[in-house]
Amino acid sequence: MEEDIFSQPPNLSGMAKSLSIERGQWSPGHCSVFVNVEEFHCNKGGVAHGGLFTVMLDMACGGALVSGLLKEEWCATTQLNVSFIDAGRIGERLEAVGSVTRRGRNVAHLSGEIRAESGRLIATATGTWMIWQSKPEKFPGRESDNQ
Secondary structure (H helix, E strand, O other), rough: OHHHHHHOOOOOHHHHOOOEEEEEEEEEEEEEEEOOOOOEEEEOOOOOOOHHHHHHHHHHHHHHHHOOOOOOOOOEEEEEEEEEEOOOOOOOOOEEEEEEEEEHHHHHHEEEEEOOOOOEEEEEEEEEEEEEEOOOOOOOOOOOHHH
């Protein structure tokens, strides 16, 4: 079956688990992740820390690319630009959605956004990912993970 040649959703990283980020949509060229903002996500101003948004956007955009990669292909973020638009508040469920803007053989451009359930825009991102035709030797372990 043709879909068996494409990468499957990767296991959630320890960082994602520690931040209580959940997997959402997974389809070719698109990926989403969710989080329910809790007190431990917040900065001293009492709103969700921008680092949480950055992790979520990296996961959603990277996942969007990985969803269309062949199993033997690998990728890595080379640049991620995040714009913080509004605050995420305790009790809100936030969704980060990533999509492929353009993919070449070795480079891909992606975009993403985070919205609250109300539809309020929280953050946006654009980024660039490097693509390898096979796992680079310099990448350590994690052979048991699907890409």
